[in-house]
Amino acid sequence: MTAVFADDGTVTLRPPGEPSLVKAAEALRLHQAGQLTALRAAADRWTLGVSALIGLTALILPAVGRDVIRTLQPWAQIVTGGLLAVAAAAATFATLWAYRAAYGLPVIRAVDDDASLLNWYAVYQARPVEAASQLRRAIQAALVTVVLLAASVGVAVFGPARPITSAPIQITLSDDSVVCGLFLTSRADARLRVRRADDGAVAVIVVAEVARIKPVKAC
Structure with a gap:
């Protein structure tokens, strides 16, 4: 009515x-009456979806294990570790926001006069908008988590690996002489090529003259 x-x-x-304004106003009143309950029920269902997205971590992380990361070049290790760290943070925020949207926070308010009642009502009216914003951020953070995990797997699997080098080895010959250094590719059968650690020279050793070979930490 207009006064x-x-x-x-x-x-x-x-x-x-406009006669339809009456029906529209009544529909809006009924919609707002159950808006928070409906939104939290939807957020509760979305929480399961967010948890399922983040659950992909259990499937993706084994592909980015410690041994795989150790084979990468240093810059690729840093990138992979950074992506995993940010993904973990995004997953944490996604879970927190999803649960806040679904259940809110336990808050005790004292309503004992008109002013406190009006203050409670203002907070109550703002809850649907706040819950919707939290749910939207939870979904976005969950998607960011999945993208970052996929990127970390990509870097770990397709990133540049460290050059493969042999560990130092110590060869004892049949005459009790010792050669210590790194194995090199041999160009002949029954021959070992070792770059000596003492002078850097390449020693060619006949396999029949080898009495013992053992790896060492350093020559």
Whole structure:
């Protein structure tokens, strides 16, 4: 209804110019009455979806194990570790926001006068908007988590690996002499090529003359 106030104090009530406004206002009132409950029920269901997305971590992380990361070049190790760290943070925020949207926070409010009642009502009216924003951020953070995990796997699997080098070895010959150094590719059968650690020279050793070979930490 529209109230029209005349100069003499007379008040005239007029019906709305658009009859459908009455139905629209009633529909809005009914919708807002159960809005928070419906939104939290939806957020509760979305929480399961967010948890399922983050659960991909259990499937992806084994492909990015410690041994795989150790084979990468240093910059690729840093990138993989950074992606995993940010993914873990995004997963944490996604879970927190999803649960806050679904269940809110336990808060005790004292409502013992008109001012505190109006304050509670203002907070109550703002809850649906806040819950919707939290749910939206949870979904976005979950998607970011999946993208970062996929990127970390990509870097770990397709990133540049460290050059493969042999560990130092110590060869004892049949005459009790010792050669210590790194294995090199041999160009002949029954021959070992070792770059000596003492002078850097390449020693060619006949396999039949080898009495013992053992790896060492350093020559």
